[in-house]
Amino acid sequence: MEDFGGISLKQYMTNLETRYGLSLQEFLTIALQLADILHQLYQERVIHKDIKPPNILIHPETKQLKLIDFNIASLLPRETQNLISPNVLEGTLAYLSPEQTGRMNRGIDYRSDFYSLGVTFFELLTGQLPFSSDEQMKLVHCHIAKQPPSVSEVKPEIPRVIGEIVSKLMAKNAEDRYQSALGLKHDLEECHSFERR
Numbered sequence: 001m002e003d004f005g006g007i008s009l010k011q012y013m014t015n016l017e018t019r020y021g022l023s024l025q026e027f028l029t030i031a032l033q034l035a036d037i038l039h040q041l042y043q044e045r046v047i048h049k050d051i052k053p054p055n056i057l058i059h060p061e062t063k064q065l066k067l068i069d070f071n072i073a074s075l076l077p078r079e080t081q082n083l084i085s086p087n088v089l090e091g092t093l094a095y096l097s098p099e100q101t102g103r104m105n106r107g108i109d110y111r112s113d114f115y116s117l118g119v120t121f122f123e124l125l126t127g128q129l130p131f132s133s134d135e136q137m138k139l140v141h142c143h144i145a146k147q148p149p150s151v152s153e154v155k156p157e158i159p160r161v162i163g164e165i166v167s168k169l170m171a172k173n174a175e176d177r178y179q180s181a182l183g184l185k186h187d188l189e190e191c192h193s194f195e196r197r
Contacts, residue, residue: 006057006066013053013124015060021127021155024162028192030058031121033065035188038117039181041067042110048073049108051116052095053123074108093136094129095119098144098172111174114184118169118177125162126154130170144172161191 007015009030013022022030034056041048048055048067055069072091091100097115099106122130130148133139142148148170151163165187171177178184 004057004059004064004066006059006064008054009056009058009065009120009124010053012058012060013127021123021125024125024158024195026063027121027124027162028188028195029063030065030124031188032185032192033063034067034117034120035181035185037065037067038110038113039185041113042181045075046070046073047075047108047110048113049100049116050091050095051113052092052120056120091116093139094131096140096143097174099174101140101143103140103144106174109174111177111179114169114177115171115174118166121166121169122148122151125151125158125166128154159191161187165191 016022021027038048048070049072050069051067055067057066057068058064095116097108097112098104099108099112119130122128131139131142131146133142148167151158151166152160153163165184169177169184
């Protein structure tokens with residue numbers, strides 16, 4: 001990809017010293033672009049499988065985004081995940097969907113990226129991850145069985161509807177998540193237009 005002067009979203013947040021997350025307006029600008037990017041990916045039948053702030057580049061002035069690191073990406077319709085050690089899982093454990101752990105009897109499809117996007121949104125809004133542990137198996141257990149805290153619980157000034165979007169993205173069952181990036185984009189646009197009033 002061309003160098004467009006972007007830095008990782010992780011670095012961008014560090015530079016802004018946003019220990020407590022981005023402003024709601026800035027979050028929505030970023031979230032809408034990510035929904036568009038995912039829609040384009042799925043039009044090409046690609047599952048990224050490692051969505052996280054270090055794999056998202058942002059231009060500090062224009063706020064243009066690009067998704068990078070397609071090393072473990074695969075093509076739809078789905079990929080089967082076998083039970084393997086957490087030391088050799090594909091993707092980054094803190095952002096991994098339950099089905100990517102190999103401990104659920106289901107394949108991986110584009111909705112797996114929605115879960116990782118939900119974890120990313122949680123981090124962008126609150127400045128922290130929904131689950132944190134130094135023990136890999138405990139983190140795997142959290143992704144499979146533990147409900148994350150609501151974004152609004154961690155940061156009460158965030159509107160409840162934004163928290164509901166993040167919670168829907170992070171649903172344990174893929175059927176309970178968004179079923180298309182366009183559905184996600186629609187809900188984010190509604191929040192964005194309400195926020196600008």
